[in-house]
Amino acid sequence: MDPECSQLLPALCAVLADPRQPVADDTCLEKLLDWFKTITEAGSSLQLLQENPCLVELLCHVLKPQGLSARVLSFSLRLAGVFAAQESCFQYLQQAELLPGLFGEAGPLGQAAWSAPTVRSGWIQGLRSLAQHPSALPFLADCGTLDTIFSLQGDSSLFVASAAGQLLVHILGLSLQGPAEGPPSPQACDWPVCAQKIVGHIEGSLRSMATPQVTQALNVLTTTFGHCHGPWMQVLWERLSPLVACLLQEDPLPAAHSLVDLLLSVARSPVLSSSDCGLWETLAQTLRRLSPAQAGPLALGILKLQDCPQALRAQAFGVLLQPLACVLTAADQAPGPPGLPEGTTGDSVTVDTLLSSKSACAGLLCQTLAHLELLQPLPQRPSPWPQAPLLGAAVTILRFCNGSAAPASDVGGRLCAILAGCVRVQRAALDFLGALAQETGPQELVTQVSAVLLEYLRSPDSSPTVLKKAFQATLRWLLSSPRAPGCCDLDPDTQLFLRELLPVLRKRLCSPCWEVRDSGLEFLTQVTRHWGGQAGFRHALLASEVPELAEQLLRDPESYVRASAVTAVGQLSSQGLHATAASPEQLGGQKESLLAELLHVLSTDSEGFPRRAAMQVFTEWLRDRHADVAEDTERFVARVLQAASRDLDWEVRAQGLELALVFLAQTLGQPSARCPYAVAAPQATPPGPLAQALRALSRVRLFEFAFRALFDCDRPVAQKSCDLLLFLRAQATPSGGLQEAEGSPDVVPVEAALQRWRAGEQGEPLGDLEPEAVLAVLRSLDLEGLRGALAESSDHVEKSPQSLLQDMLATVGVRGENQADCY
Structure with missing residues (x-):
C-alpha cells in the first residue's frame, strides 16, 4: 500500500x-x-x-x-x-x-x-x-454457519436466497475436492463434516416433499452436478438418486421444473452419463410421469445429448411430437397421424391439455413448436427427420387459427374454437414454418405452405406482428425455392407464387398501419437483394407498381417507414429496379431525381432513422460504383459529406466517415479500406498519383470533415476519424508515397483551426489544402496516442486510491494533507 x-x-x-x-x-x-x-x-x-x-x-x-x-x-x-x-x-x-x-x-x-x-x-x-x-471448513462446520445458510435459502430476498444456494454448492465442492487416497467412500460418515451436513440437509429436504424445500435441494444439486465433475460425483448421485426417484411417486409431482433441470444436469456430466447408475431409466420414467407441458423441456434436453440410448431418444422425440400428433389426428380423416415415427400418438392426456383452456393449449403448442425449431438444425436431431408431417402440422395449426381448416372430429372442432385468432400460436407456427424452409418437402405440401402464407398475408384479420412473421416465413421459403433445371431463373411454381404475392405486397404497402408498411418494405428489400438479378423476378416486380409505392413512402409520416423506404429504394436502384417516369420496362429513368430525393432526406428529415438509412445507402452506392454516383463522384461525395458534417446524430456522422473511408480507398487506388493496423503493410501509392488523390480529397472537403471529427464529443465518431487519418498517413510514407517538401509547408492555419475545434469552437472552413500541408499536419498529430485514449472506457481517467480516500473523507469534512480531487 x-x-x-x-x-x-x-x-x-x-x-x-x-x-x-x-x-x-x-x-x-x-x-x-x-x-x-x-x-x-x-x-x-x-x-x-x-x-x-x-x-x-x-x-x-x-x-x-x-x-x-x-x-x-x-x-x-x-x-x-x-x-x-x-x-x-x-x-x-x-x-x-x-x-x-x-x-x-x-x-x-x-x-x-x-x-x-x-x-x-x-x-x-x-x-x-x-x-x-480447507482450513475454513472446520470453522464453517462448528460455528453454526451452515444452519444459517440453510435458512437463508428461503429468504424473502431472491438475491439472498440465490446467493445462499450458490454458497452451499461452493462449500460442498470445497469439502469434497481435497486429496483422497483411493476412490471416494460411499459411506457418508467418511466424508468431511461440512459435506455430511450439507448432504444431510439435502436429504431431509427431499424427504419432506414440501415444494419449497424440494426446490431448494434440487437447485443446489443441479448447480453442483453442472459445475463439479470429480469422481465423488458418482458416489453423491448414487446416494441421492433413490430420493430423487421417490419424488416421481408423488401426486402432484413437487418441483417438476427443478427436477427436469437436475436430471439434465446429471445427464450432461461426463462422469455420470458414461456410468451405469440407472440414470437413463430414471429419465425414461420421468418422461412418462410428467405432464405434457413439463415433459417438453426434458425431451428436448435428452435429444440434445451427444450420447444417449436410442430407445430413450425415440421416447423423447415421441413425447415432443405428441401435441402435433393430436393436431394432425384432429384434422385428418385417417385413423392416425400420417408420417410420424412409429409409436407417436396423441394420447388422451395431451388431448385433455390442449382442450382444457385457451392458455394451456396455446402454451403447449408454442412450447412444442419452439422446441422443434431449436432441434431442427442440430446435427444430433432424430433421423429420419419427419419433414412432411411437421409441415402438415404447421399448416394445420395456422388454418385452425384462421378458421380455414375443416375439422375431421369433435376434437378438431374444439381446437378450431380454442385457437381462433390466437396471435401467440400464429407467430410461433409461422416461425416454425420458416425454419422448415431449410429442407424441401412433397410438392403438395409446399403448395399448401404457399397457400397458407398467402392467406395470412391477404387476411384483414392478421395482426401487424403476425404479418411480419408471415413476411419473414415467406422470404425464407422463397429463398429456398429450387431453380428450374438448366436455368438460372426461378422455377415455374415460384414465379406463379410471385405473381400472386406482389399484388398482396402492393396492398400492404398502402396499409393504414405503419408497422405493416414497414414490414412490407423490409420484405421488399430482402427479396430484391437476393433475386434482383433474376429475369422472372425483375419482370414481375416492375409490372407490379411496387417500386413506385416504395418511393412514395419516402414521404411517409412515420420515421421508421421512411427509413425502411430509403433502404428499399436504395436496393431497388442498385439493381436497376427503381421507379421510372415512363414504362416500367424502361430502366434508368429519373436517376438524378432519386439521388436528389435521398439527399433531401439526409439534409431535412427531422428524425435520425431515415438519415442514417440514407447514409448507409449512399455508402453502398459508392462502394458498388452505382451509376448515379459514377457520373460525378466528387460532387456526390462533397454533397453527402457536407450534409453529414452538420448532422446532430452521431451515427450519421460516423457513417459519413465510413463513406469518406471508401472514397479515400478508391481515390488512392486501393481495393478496399484496409485497417491501417493490419499485419501486412498497405500498398504504396506513387508520388504523382498520391498528390492528385490528396487534391481530390481536399476538393470534397474530406480533410475538414475528418479533422473536425477527431474532436467530436461522441467517441465512435472520433475513433472512425482517427482510423481514417491513420490509413491515409500509412499510404503516404516517404518510402512509397509523397516525399518531404524542400520548404516547410504552411500548416499554421490548419493547426490553428485544430486548436479551435479542440476547444469546441466552430471557426472558418479550411478551404483547399495543399498535399504537403495535409501530410505535415498528419505527421505532427499523435494519432496513435489519440487512438489509444479513445479505446479506453468512458471513465478511463485513473482515479487513484489516494484520491478515493480523500474524497470519502471530504464528504464528512475530514481532510488529508492534500485537498480532495474532483472526478
Missing part, C-alpha cells in the same frame, strides 16, 4: 466506524472493496492487517450492537472475507476471535441490522470469499 494511503486509512476507518458520520455512497464502498481485493491479490493480507491495525479495529466494530450502519456492516463483512481468503490471514483472524463474531451466531445475526437484505447479502459474500482453503 502506498504510504500516502496508509496515512489516510486510519481517518477513513474512524469515519466508517462512527455511526454519527454520514457514509459515502455504495459506489465509493464498492471501489474501496475493489482496491482491497487488488492489494490482497498482489500481496499478503496478513501483512496488510499488521501494518494497518485500523482495519482490524474497523472489523471489531461489527461486534458492537448498534455499532455500524447496514451499509458499512455489509462492507465490513465482505472485507473480512477478502482478507480471510488467504490461509495465514484466516488463522490470524481466528486467533483474534474475530471470525466467530463476524460470521457466527454471536455476530450480526442477532443484531437489528440483520433485517436488512444488504447485510445478509454481505454476510454470504464474505463467507464465499473466505471459503477458499
Whole structure:
C-alpha cells in the first residue's frame, strides 16, 4: 500500500466506524472493496492487517450492537472475507476471535441490522470469499454457519436466497475436492463434516416433499452436478438418486421444473452419463410421469445429448411430437397421424391439455413448436427427420387459427374454437414454418405452405406482428425455392407464387398501419437483394407498381417507414429496379431525381432513422460504383459529406466517415479500406498519383470533415476519424508515397483551426489544402496516442486510491494533507 494511503486509512476507518458520520455512497464502498481485493491479490493480507491495525479495529466494530450502519456492516463483512481468503490471514483472524463474531451466531445475526437484505447479502459474500482453503471448513462446520445458510435459502430476498444456494454448492465442492487416497467412500460418515451436513440437509429436504424445500435441494444439486465433475460425483448421485426417484411417486409431482433441470444436469456430466447408475431409466420414467407441458423441456434436453440410448431418444422425440400428433389426428380423416415415427400418438392426456383452456393449449403448442425449431438444425436431431408431417402440422395449426381448416372430429372442432385468432400460436407456427424452409418437402405440401402464407398475408384479420412473421416465413421459403433445371431463373411454381404475392405486397404497402408498411418494405428489400438479378423476378416486380409505392413512402409520416423506404429504394436502384417516369420496362429513368430525393432526406428529415438509412445507402452506392454516383463522384461525395458534417446524430456522422473511408480507398487506388493496423503493410501509392488523390480529397472537403471529427464529443465518431487519418498517413510514407517538401509547408492555419475545434469552437472552413500541408499536419498529430485514449472506457481517467480516500473523507469534512480531487 502506498504510504500516502496508509496515512489516510486510519481517518477513513474512524469515519466508517462512527455511526454519527454520514457514509459515502455504495459506489465509493464498492471501489474501496475493489482496491482491497487488488492489494490482497498482489500481496499478503496478513501483512496488510499488521501494518494497518485500523482495519482490524474497523472489523471489531461489527461486534458492537448498534455499532455500524447496514451499509458499512455489509462492507465490513465482505472485507473480512477478502482478507480471510488467504490461509495465514484466516488463522490470524481466528486467533483474534474475530471470525466467530463476524460470521457466527454471536455476530450480526442477532443484531437489528440483520433485517436488512444488504447485510445478509454481505454476510454470504464474505463467507464465499473466505471459503477458499480447507482450513475454513472446520470453522464453517462448528460455528453454526451452515444452519444459517440453510435458512437463508428461503429468504424473502431472491438475491439472498440465490446467493445462499450458490454458497452451499461452493462449500460442498470445497469439502469434497481435497486429496483422497483411493476412490471416494460411499459411506457418508467418511466424508468431511461440512459435506455430511450439507448432504444431510439435502436429504431431509427431499424427504419432506414440501415444494419449497424440494426446490431448494434440487437447485443446489443441479448447480453442483453442472459445475463439479470429480469422481465423488458418482458416489453423491448414487446416494441421492433413490430420493430423487421417490419424488416421481408423488401426486402432484413437487418441483417438476427443478427436477427436469437436475436430471439434465446429471445427464450432461461426463462422469455420470458414461456410468451405469440407472440414470437413463430414471429419465425414461420421468418422461412418462410428467405432464405434457413439463415433459417438453426434458425431451428436448435428452435429444440434445451427444450420447444417449436410442430407445430413450425415440421416447423423447415421441413425447415432443405428441401435441402435433393430436393436431394432425384432429384434422385428418385417417385413423392416425400420417408420417410420424412409429409409436407417436396423441394420447388422451395431451388431448385433455390442449382442450382444457385457451392458455394451456396455446402454451403447449408454442412450447412444442419452439422446441422443434431449436432441434431442427442440430446435427444430433432424430433421423429420419419427419419433414412432411411437421409441415402438415404447421399448416394445420395456422388454418385452425384462421378458421380455414375443416375439422375431421369433435376434437378438431374444439381446437378450431380454442385457437381462433390466437396471435401467440400464429407467430410461433409461422416461425416454425420458416425454419422448415431449410429442407424441401412433397410438392403438395409446399403448395399448401404457399397457400397458407398467402392467406395470412391477404387476411384483414392478421395482426401487424403476425404479418411480419408471415413476411419473414415467406422470404425464407422463397429463398429456398429450387431453380428450374438448366436455368438460372426461378422455377415455374415460384414465379406463379410471385405473381400472386406482389399484388398482396402492393396492398400492404398502402396499409393504414405503419408497422405493416414497414414490414412490407423490409420484405421488399430482402427479396430484391437476393433475386434482383433474376429475369422472372425483375419482370414481375416492375409490372407490379411496387417500386413506385416504395418511393412514395419516402414521404411517409412515420420515421421508421421512411427509413425502411430509403433502404428499399436504395436496393431497388442498385439493381436497376427503381421507379421510372415512363414504362416500367424502361430502366434508368429519373436517376438524378432519386439521388436528389435521398439527399433531401439526409439534409431535412427531422428524425435520425431515415438519415442514417440514407447514409448507409449512399455508402453502398459508392462502394458498388452505382451509376448515379459514377457520373460525378466528387460532387456526390462533397454533397453527402457536407450534409453529414452538420448532422446532430452521431451515427450519421460516423457513417459519413465510413463513406469518406471508401472514397479515400478508391481515390488512392486501393481495393478496399484496409485497417491501417493490419499485419501486412498497405500498398504504396506513387508520388504523382498520391498528390492528385490528396487534391481530390481536399476538393470534397474530406480533410475538414475528418479533422473536425477527431474532436467530436461522441467517441465512435472520433475513433472512425482517427482510423481514417491513420490509413491515409500509412499510404503516404516517404518510402512509397509523397516525399518531404524542400520548404516547410504552411500548416499554421490548419493547426490553428485544430486548436479551435479542440476547444469546441466552430471557426472558418479550411478551404483547399495543399498535399504537403495535409501530410505535415498528419505527421505532427499523435494519432496513435489519440487512438489509444479513445479505446479506453468512458471513465478511463485513473482515479487513484489516494484520491478515493480523500474524497470519502471530504464528504464528512475530514481532510488529508492534500485537498480532495474532483472526478
